[in-house]
Structure formats: C-alpha cells, structure tokens
Amino acid sequence: MAYYRNFDAPPPDPVVLKKLTEQQNEMQQRIILQKPDFDLKLIAGCDSSFIGEDTILSAFILLSYPDLEVVEKVWHHGPVELPYIPGFLAFREAPNLLKAYEKLQQKPDLIMVDGHGISHPRRLGIATHLGLHLNKPTMGVAKKVLVGKYTEPAVTKGSVSPLVYRNEVIANVLRTKDKVKPVFVSPGHLLDLESATSIAMACAIKHKLPEPTRLADHYAGEFKKLV
DNA sequence: GCGACAG
DNA sequence: ATCTTGTCGC
Numbered sequence: 001m002a003y004y005r006n007f008d009a010p011p012p013d014p015v016v017l018k019k020l021t022e023q024q025n026e027m028q029q030r031i032i033l034q035k036p037d038f039d040l041k042l043i044a045g046c047d048s049s050f051i052g053e054d055t056i057l058s059a060f061i062l063l064s065y066p067d068l069e070v071v072e073k074v075w076h077h078g079p080v081e082l083p084y085i086p087g088f089l090a091f092r093e094a095p096n097l098l099k100a101y102e103k104l105q106q107k108p109d110l111i112m113v114d115g116h117g118i119s120h121p122r123r124l125g126i127a128t129h130l131g132l133h134l135n136k137p138t139m140g141v142a143k144k145v146l147v148g149k150y151t152e153p154a155v156t157k158g159s160v161s162p163l164v165y166r167n168e169v170i171a172n173v174l175r176t177k178d179k180v181k182p183v184f185v186s187p188g189h190l191l192d193l194e195s196a197t198s199i200a201m202a203c204a205i206k207h208k209l210p211e212p213t214r215l216a217d218h219y220a221g222e223f224k225k226l227v
Numbered sequence: 228g229c230g231a232c233a234g
Numbered sequence: 235a236t237c238t239t240g241t242c243g244c
Contacts, residue, residue, distance in 0.1 A: 048234075050235050084235070086232040093234070093235095115233050125233070146233045184233085 012085050020088055024124040027132055031123060033192050036110075038137060040065045040199070044108035045212025046100070046130075048093050049220040051227060056080045056093060058100040059220040061212060062108055066202060068211045075223040076100035086146065087121050090129035097130060109137065110191070110199070112212040116140045117188035117196070119163055119171035121147050131189025138188030139196035140171075141213050145184055155179050158201065172197045176204035183208065 043065045048058040055077055062072035076099040082092045101111075116125030117140035127140030148165035150173045157178045163171040163186075171186035174197060185200045187193050203210030209217065 048235080050234090056235090084234060086234090089234055120233080140233085142233050144233060145231095147231085 009083055012083070012088075017085070017088075020091055021122070024122045027129070028123050030132055031118065031128060032190055033118070033187050034190065036137060036191055036195050038109045040109050042071065042106060042108040043199075043203070043212055044101075044104070044111045045114075045210075045214070045216035046097055046111060047114035047213060047216035047220045048097060049224050050080075051077065051224055054080050056096045057220060057224050057227065058093070058097040059216050059223055060097075060100050060104055061215045061219055062104060062106060063212055063215070065109075068203060068205070070215065072104060072106060073219055074100055074103040075219070076103060077223075077227060089115060090124065090126040094126060094129055094133065097126075098133060101134065107136075111136060111138045111188075112200075112203070112210065113138055113140050113188060114142070114213045114217060116142045116146050116171070116184065117186035119146060119148060119165070119184060119186040123170070125186065125188070127186070127188030129188075135190075137190040139191055139199065140184075140186045140188050141200055141210055142184040142186075143181075143209075153182055157204075160197065169193065174200060176201065176210065177206075177208045180208045183210075 057077035059075040113127035117127035131138030148163040153159035153161035159175040162169040
C-alpha cells in the first residue's frame with residue numbers, strides 16, 4: 001500500500017537513520033567545489049520513475065553541448081531497498097542510477113541530476129552523492145526546496161535569487177522561464193555554484209526544466225511502458 | 228514543542 | 235515518485 005502523504009508512512013528505523021547520517025557526514029569531507037576543470041562537450045541528465053511499489057527505473061540521457069542533441073539513451077530497472085525519507089533520497093535511488101550509468105557507451109563530462117546537490121542538511125543531496133561515487137562532476141536541479149530560505153526571484157527568465165542555509169548560499173533559485181515556478185540549482189561535486197547556474201540556464205531552451213533532466217524525466221516515463 | 232520535508 | 239480532468243495560455 002502506498003501512503004497518501006509520506007509522513008503517514010511508518011517512521012524509519014532510528015538505528016538505520018543514524019548509520020546513514022554518519023555515512024553522509026563522512027562523505028561530506030570529500031566534496032570538492034571548484035571551477036570546472038573540464039571542457040563541456042557531453043552532458044548527461046538522469047532521473048528515475050517507479051513501477052509500482054518497489055521497482056525503480058532510472059534513465060540517463062547523453063547530450064552534446066552546447067547543441068543539446070541527444071547522443072545516447074540508456075535505462076535500468078531493479079528493486080528498491082529503502083522507503084523515501086527526506087534527506088536520504090540517494091540511498092534509495094542512487095544504486096539503480098549507477099547501474100544505468102554503467103550502460104552508457106560514452107561517459108559525460110558532467111551529470112545533471114533531478115534533485116539537489118549540496119543544498120541538503122549535510123550537503124549530500126543525490127547529485128553530490130553520485131558525484132562522489134563516480135568521481136565525476138555533477139550538479140543538481142530540483143523542483144522543490146529541501147532546506148534553506150530564499151526570496152522569490154523576479155518573474156522574468158534568467159532571474160536568480162540565493163538559497164541560504166545556516167548563513168551560506170547553497171544553491172541558486174533560478175527562473176528558467178517567464179512567469180513559471182523557478183528551479184533550485186546547486187553544485188554536486190567538482191563544480192561550483194556559478195558554473196552550475198550558467199550551465200542550467202544554457203540548457204533551458206523552451207521549458208522550465210533544462211534539457212538534460214527534462215529529457216531524462218521524459219524518457220524515464222517512456223521506458224517504463226516497455227517493461 | 229511546532230512545522231518543514233528533494234523524489 | 236504516484237494517483238488523476240479539465241483548463242488556461244503561447
């Protein structure tokens with residue numbers, strides 16, 4: 001049975017939660033935020049969808065940059081081990097995403113993830129988690145805030161507003177389309193906030209979501225029909 | 228103690 | 235994430 005609201009779900013095991021939190025605290029020490037040290041020629045977008053209660057399907061879409069032409073599409077599906085717990089999304093979705101990633105013939109210079117990067121209580125959003133596991137530059141583009149406060153950016157495309165948490169700017173609230181709800185852009189690993197923001201903007205052509213994650217989101221739903 | 232809470 | 239209909243605007 002699925003729960004209407006996630007807080008109707010049974011409380012997570014505190015022992016497991018403590019263990020996962022400690023793992024994030026340890027991983028946090030290895031995060032590197034810096035100016036990109038790569039030439040962006042290939043960018044990947046990834047996202048997951050669910051088939052029923054306990055099967056996850058992840059998709060990776062590889063695009064050329066800055067053309068944004070689709071170069072490759074792969075997907076992988078398997079069982080999920082954990083329930084969704086705010087702040088621990090990566091432990092639920094990353095395992096399957098990593099298996100899909102292995103299927104790519106060519107590897108991207110940067111991965112854009114559907115979710116947060118360092119804009120997380122312990123700076124370990126799923127984009128950062130994946131970046132550390134792959135030792136690859138990653139950035140996150142989320143549709144909703146997880147932590148932090150911000151003021152609404154102007155209604156025109158390109159407007160930005162900082163997302164602040166504990167006196168630090170952890171993401172940029174970016175308006176990628178006129179009069180449409182903004183997205184939350186944050187670096188994941190091996191990238192900085194400014195670069196992540198400009199790349200997100202450069203990938204937002206005629207939709208709210210930048211092409212990499214928009215297409216990954218789209219195909220995750222299409223591939224599901226094939227299962 | 229009372230809310231908030233990625234996908 | 236997922237369940238769902240019509241509706242508004244470019």
